[in-house]
Amino acid sequence: MMTCINCQSKDIGKIGTNQYYCWNCCIEFTTAGSKVSSVFQVEEDGSLHSLNDLFCDDCPPPFETNL
Template structure:
């Protein structure tokens, strides 16, 4: 898997269908072949980054 944000392959699994990019610090969740990206805020909340990407960028071909 490659991070759609920074193109890094330094991805770690943090839960069931949940991943974290150690290069750009973005959390990703995988559902039905599509990634959902979130930025972790200082207070621990998540802000969606999905509107910054096209659907084709978030599609995961397995």
């Protein structure tokens, strides 16, 4: 199951190929394999504001693993 890298919510929707949206905190993120490659805040007007400087130096994987 996928969780949000910001709020850990499981209320995630797929909006495109490797693109996801968190309905809880309104961020959009893109994955490459099991890692997050970019993170955006969705503004009220629909524009995207990059949050890569906050999240992507050490982005946690968006998928829970049961190891």
